[in-house]
Amino acid sequence: xQFGWRxxxxxxxxxxxxxxxxxxxxxxxxxxxxxxxxxFHSAYSLLMLxxxxxxxxxxxxxxxxxxxxVLTALRSPALSYFFTxxxxxxxxxxxxxxxxxxxxxxxxxxxxxxxxxxxxxxxxCLSFSVDYIKAERLKxxxxxxxxxxxWKTLAYVIYAPTVYLGPLQNYDDYVGQVDKQRAxxxxxxxxxxxxxxxxxxxxxxxxxxxxxxIYSAAMAHWPWxxxxxxxxxxxxxxxxxxxxxxxxxxxxxxxxxxxxxxEGIDIPPPPKCVARMNKCxxxxxx
Numbered sequence: 001x002q003f004g005w006r007x008x009x010x011x012x013x014x015x016x017x018x019x020x021x022x023x024x025x026x027x028x029x030x031x032x033x034x035x036x037x038x039x040f041h042s043a044y045s046l047l048m049l050x051x052x053x054x055x056x057x058x059x060x061x062x063x064x065x066x067x068x069x070v071l072t073a074l075r076s077p078a079l080s081y082f083f084t085x086x087x088x089x090x091x092x093x094x095x096x097x098x099x100x101x102x103x104x105x106x107x108x109x110x111x112x113x114x115x116x117x118x119x120x121x122x123x124x125c126l127s128f129s130v131d132y133i134k135a136e137r138l139k140x141x142x143x144x145x146x147x148x149x150x151w152k153t154l155a156y157v158i159y160a161p162t163v164y165l166g167p168l169q170n171y172d173d174y175v176g177q178v179d180k181q182r183a184x185x186x187x188x189x190x191x192x193x194x195x196x197x198x199x200x201x202x203x204x205x206x207x208x209x210x211x212x213x214i215y216s217a218a219m220a221h222w223p224w225x226x227x228x229x230x231x232x233x234x235x236x237x238x239x240x241x242x243x244x245x246x247x248x249x250x251x252x253x254x255x256x257x258x259x260x261x262x263e264g265i266d267i268p269p270p271p272k273c274v275a276r277m278n279k280c281x282x283x284x285x286x
Contacts, residue, residue: 005207005248007112011052011164012204012255014109018048019255022160023193023262030182030264037178041155048160053110057102060114061121065157068125072132072148080129087122117164121157128153128171135172152178161259165252167268182264196258203251210247214240 012019022044029040050058071080091097099118103111132148156174157163183189219225219237229237253269260267 007109010109011113015052019259023259026263038151038155041159042151045158045160054106057114061158064121065154068129072129073146075133077130077133080126084126113164124157131171161256165256167253169268177265193262200255200258207247210244
């Protein structure tokens with residue numbers, strides 16, 4: 001089975017009740033106390049991470065956010081970019097994987113989830129740091145704030161539907177969604193949310209079927225077998241491999257989108273077509 005899909009499947013399986021409960025409680029919070037939505041997002045996401053992985057992962061992500069929170073107060077985008085580059089290149093600089101601790105103590109799934117979310121969070125932290133500094137510079141001097149909103153920036157970094165599943169979104173986009181007036185919850189809206197979740201279930205079944213009957217992921221590790229294939233078979237192998245990759249992200253991004261939409265928050269939609277997936281360059285446009 002393809003390694004990335006194995007990790008995603010385990011994450012969704014172990015996390016499903018947390019993910020499904022999140023939009024329900026998010027709707028209730030937005031109705032009862034809209035100003036507390038970022039606090040709810042932060043607290044719920046930290047509890048989810050601590051429950052499904054380990055409390056150390058929750059602390060790691062909170063510290064990751066705290067570093068950029070302080071850097072933002074210094075009002076220097078150059079510092080934020082510098083620390084981003086250092087954190088992204090730390091494995092090459094120190095010649096060791098500092099996150100390997102999670103593999104040794106908690107297993108492969110915890111390690112992979114932590115690894116991916118950690119590096120995505122670096123980019124999210126950079127986004128809120130740069131976006132906030134830029135927005136404050138456009139304000140009159142007397143109305144500027146030194147410190148960014150703590151709960152809103154933390155909620156953006158570890159927002160439950162997207163912290164692992166993705167996709168990435170800019171801080172300003174998240175703030176716009178959190179601060180907007182939510183549409184009333186109607187039976188039609190509930191039915192639409194259920195339909196989108198069921199569509200994700202269909203994609204999940206399709207992926208499971210592909211892993212059982214199409215061995216493109218396994219064949220990628222057998223170059224000696226690829227060398228024996230004729231051109232038509234090689235074309236089929238490449239198509240199957242890319243199509244599996246496409247459907248996998250259609251599921252992961254689609255599930256995150258369905259969960260966020262059920263709460264009344266719009267995130268970047270999944271890729272539109274496998275034909276626009278050339279070298280993955282089209283994946284990050286939407």
